Amino acid sequence: MTRRSLDEIDRQIVAQLSTDARTSNRQIASDLGVTEGTVRARIKRMEEEKQIRITAVTNIDRFRNGSLAYIWIEVERSYQVREVASELARITELGFVGEMLGRSDILAITMVRSNEHLAEFVHQRISGLPGVRRTESTLGVNFVKHDYRMARIVS
Known part of the structure; x- marks a missing residue:
């Protein structure tokens, strides 16, 4: 499996999720001007390539x-x-x-x-x-x- 580097859209998705991992794909897509499918596919790819992990964090x-x-x-x-x-x-x-x-x-x-x-x-x-x-x-x-x-x- 080849891993790509995070591009600007990936970094913006990660930035939004790092603020609130419960942000919907629809909201992220709207904020970034891309489709919800694009956001969903990119999150899935980044998780599969172990570039990100979405989890709850203790405060x-x-x-x-x-x-x-x-x-x-x-x-x-x-x-x-x-x-x-x-x-x-x-x-x-x-x-x-x-x-x-x-x-x-x-x-x-x-x-x-x-x-x-x-x-x-x-x-x-x-x-x-x-x-x-x-x-x-x-x-x-x-x-x-x-x-x-x-x-x-x-x-």
Whole structure:
């Protein structure tokens, strides 16, 4: 299957859906001056080619009983980064796992109820994984801006 790049109409469709994924194809078509069938076909293609995924997103601003925990992970050997990251990605409680450049090799993000919950999670689920040398954790305490659409590519 060949993947095409997103053209201007695709990007406009994605922009509208990223604001409100419930926007109807009819409304998007009207706003863009194309047919509803065009919008439907383009959304279907982008989903099939895994260029977009339409899903509900938790509004982190509404969580009062939890904190966003950033877990910075250093691996023993550089060749282990991908393997450790893949193992972390299997942990359902982690909402983000990424290979990083800089001081740490991997960043994992999750929600925790308390400092104790974070410590327990890190010690029981992460520190003991083969290849993990050390971890450092930080808690987000006040979110000035949280854009759930952060996956947008800056133009």
